[in-house]
Amino acid sequence: xxxxxxxxxNTGYLLADYRHLIMIVVGSIFVYLGVAKxxxxxxxxxxxxxxxxxxxxxxxxxxxxxxxxxxxxxxLYFGVTTGLYPSIVFLGLGAMTDFGSLLARxxxxxxxxxxxxGIFFTLLSALALGFLPEEAASIAIIGGADGPTSIFLTAKxxxxxxxxxxxxxxxxxxxxxxxxxxxMRLLTTREERRIRMPDMREVSKREKLIFPVVGxxxxxxxxxxxxxxxxxLFFGNFLKECGVTDRLAHTARTAIIDTATILLGLTVGCSxxxxxxxxxxxxxxxxxxxxAFSIATASGIIFAKIMNLFLKVKINPLLGAxxxxxxxxxxxxxxxxxxxxxxxxxxxxxAMACNSSGVIGSAICAGILWSxxxx
Amino acid sequence: MFGLNAISAHNGWTMAVVGAAIVFSGLMVLSFVxxxxxxxxxxxxxxxxxFNNGAxxxxxxxxxxxxxxxxxxxxxxxxPAMAILYRPLxxxxxxxxxxxxxxxxxxxxDFPHPHLTLTCFRQAxxxxxxGNGYFTWNEPEENPTD
Numbered sequence: 001x002x003x004x005x006x007x008x009x010n011t012g013y014l015l016a017d018y019r020h021l022i023m024i025v026v027g028s029i030f031v032y033l034g035v036a037k038x039x040x041x042x043x044x045x046x047x048x049x050x051x052x053x054x055x056x057x058x059x060x061x062x063x064x065x066x067x068x069x070x071x072x073x074x075x076l077y078f079g080v081t082t083g084l085y086p087s088i089v090f091l092g093l094g095a096m097t098d099f100g101s102l103l104a105r106x107x108x109x110x111x112x113x114x115x116x117x118g119i120f121f122t123l124l125s126a127l128a129l130g131f132l133p134e135e136a137a138s139i140a141i142i143g144g145a146d147g148p149t150s151i152f153l154t155a156k157x158x159x160x161x162x163x164x165x166x167x168x169x170x171x172x173x174x175x176x177x178x179x180x181x182x183x184m185r186l187l188t189t190r191e192e193r194r195i196r197m198p199d200m201r202e203v204s205k206r207e208k209l210i211f212p213v214v215g216x217x218x219x220x221x222x223x224x225x226x227x228x229x230x231x232x233l234f235f236g237n238f239l240k241e242c243g244v245t246d247r248l249a250h251t252a253r254t255a256i257i258d259t260a261t262i263l264l265g266l267t268v269g270c271s272x273x274x275x276x277x278x279x280x281x282x283x284x285x286x287x288x289x290x291x292a293f294s295i296a297t298a299s300g301i302i303f304a305k306i307m308n309l310f311l312k313v314k315i316n317p318l319l320g321a322x323x324x325x326x327x328x329x330x331x332x333x334x335x336x337x338x339x340x341x342x343x344x345x346x347x348x349x350x351a352m353a354c355n356s357s358g359v360i361g362s363a364i365c366a367g368i369l370w371s372x373x374x375x
Numbered sequence: 376m377f378g379l380n381a382i383s384a385h386n387g388w389t390m391a392v393v394g395a396a397i398v399f400s401g402l403m404v405l406s407f408v409x410x411x412x413x414x415x416x417x418x419x420x421x422x423x424x425x426f427n428n429g430a431x432x433x434x435x436x437x438x439x440x441x442x443x444x445x446x447x448x449x450x451x452x453x454x455p456a457m458a459i460l461y462r463p464l465x466x467x468x469x470x471x472x473x474x475x476x477x478x479x480x481x482x483x484x485d486f487p488h489p490h491l492t493l494t495c496f497r498q499a500x501x502x503x504x505x506g507n508g509y510f511t512w513n514e515p516e517e518n519p520t521d
Contacts, residue, residue, distance in 0.1 A: 109406035
C-alpha cells in the first residue's frame with residue numbers, strides 16, 4: 001500500500017499546479033492553430049507539442065526536465081542555448097531562398113532596413129520598463145519577426161529568457177495574417193494598394209552566384225557577430241547557386257533544416273515549464289513583442305511612402321510590410337492584400353525581395369546589438 | 376531604474392540611433408553593390424573592347440545570308456477574263472466571304488493556279504479586304520470585263 005501511495009504521489013496528477021495547466025492550455029492552442037487553422041504548422045506544431053511535453057509535472061532531481069543536467073531534453077536544448085539550431089536553420093533557409101527578385105530590384109532592400117526600426121524602438125521601450133540592456137536587446141529582436149535570430153541573440157545575451165522570447169517571436173510570426181492586415185489597411189489608401197510594380201529584369205546565373213560572396217563579405221565585415229547566421233545563410237545560398245553541389249543544397253533545404261526545426265521547436269516548447277515560464281517578465285515580453293512587430297510593419301510601410309516622394313516609378317507601399325523577415329508569411333499577406341485591392345496586381349516576387357532583405361537586416365541587427373553588449 | 380532615466384543610463388538612445396544608422400548604411404551599401412553586379416559582368420564580358428580601345432580588329436559582322444529576291448508574281452495577262460470565271464464562284468458564297476472558301480471552290484473546279492490568281496485579284500483590287508480575313512468582290516462595278 002505504501003508503494004502504491006508513493007507511486008501516486010509521484011505522478012503528474014498530484015504534482016501539477018495551475019501554472020502547468022495554463023501552459024498545457026497554451027500548448028493545446030498552439031497545436032490547434034497549427035493543425036486546424038494551418039497557421040505556420042511547421043513551427044506551431046513542434047512548439048505546441050513541446051509545451052505539452054515540457055509541462056508534464058515530474059519529480060525533480062532525476063534528470064528528466066529540460067533544465068536538469070544529464071537529461072535527454074537538456075542535451076537537445078544544448079542546440080538552442082549555444083545558437084546551433086538557428087545557424088543550421090539559416091543554412092537551410094539560404095539553400096531554399098532565391099535572391100533573384102532582390103537582385104533585380106535592389107532598391108527594395110531599403111524596406112528591409114526600414115522594417116528593422118521596430119527593433120530599436122522596442123529596445124528603448126524595454127529599457128524604459130526596467131529590463132537590463134541584455135534583456136532589452138533580446139526582447140527587441142522580436143521586432144525582426146525572425147524566430148531563429150531571436151533565439152540566437154537571446155541565447156547569447158539573456159539565456160534565461162529564451163522560452164518566452166522564442167514563444168513570442170514564433171507566435172507573432174504565426175499570427176501575421178491577424179496582425180499585419182489591419183496595419184496595412186490603416187496606413188495605405190486603396191489607390192496606393194493598387195500600385196503595380198514594373199516587370200523585373202532577368203537576373204543571370206552569375207549574378208546569383210556572386211551575390212552570396214559579396215553579401216557575406218559586406219555584411220559580416222560590418223557586423224562580424226552576425227557571422228554564425230549570415231555566414232550560414234549565404235553559404236547555403238552559394239550551395240544552391242553554384243550548380244555543382246545540388247545534392248548538398250537539397251539536403252540543406254530538406255533534411256537538415258527539417259531536423260533543426262523539429263528539435264528547435266520541440267525544445268523551445270519544452271523550455272516553457274510553467275513554474276519557470278509564467279512570470280511578470282514573460283507577460284512584459286509578450287506585450288513588447290507585439291508592439292515591436294507592429295512597429296516593424298508600420299515603419300516599413302511608412303518608409304515606402306517616403307521613398308515614393310522621391311522615386312519616379314512609385315513602389316507599392318504594402319511592400320514595406322514585407323520588410324520584416326517572416327518568410328514567406330508576410331510576403332504572402334502583402335500579395336493577398338494587393339490582390340484584394342486589384343485582383344490582377346501581382347506583388348509576390350517584390351514582396352519576397354523585401355522579405356529576403358528583412359532576413360539579412362534582422363541578422364545584422366542581432367549582430368549589432370550583440371556587439372553593443374560586448375562593449 | 377525606469378523610464379527615460381533608464382534609457383539614458385544604459386546608453387539606449389545612442390544604441391538605437393547608431394544601430395539604426397548602421398543597419399541602414401549597411402543595407403544601402405549592399406543594395407548599391409548588388410545593383411552594380413550586372414553592370415560589372417557586362418563590362419567584364421566586353422573588356423577587350425574597352426581595354427584595347429578599339430585597336431583590336433573587330434571580327435567582320437556576320438554576313439547576312441544572301442536572300443533570294445522574291446520571284447515576281449506573274450499575273451495572268453487576261454485577269455479580267457479570269458474574273459469572269461471566278462464570278463459564279465463568288466456569287467455562290469455569302470458576302471463577305473473568306474478567301475479560303477473561294478480558294479477551296481477554285482480548287483474544286485480545277486481552275487489553274489488559284490493561289491496566284493487570288494493574289495493577283497487582290498493586287499488588282501478585284502478583292503477588297505473587309506477585315507478579319509473577309510473579302511468582297513469588286514469586279515462588276517469597277518472592273519467591268521464584259
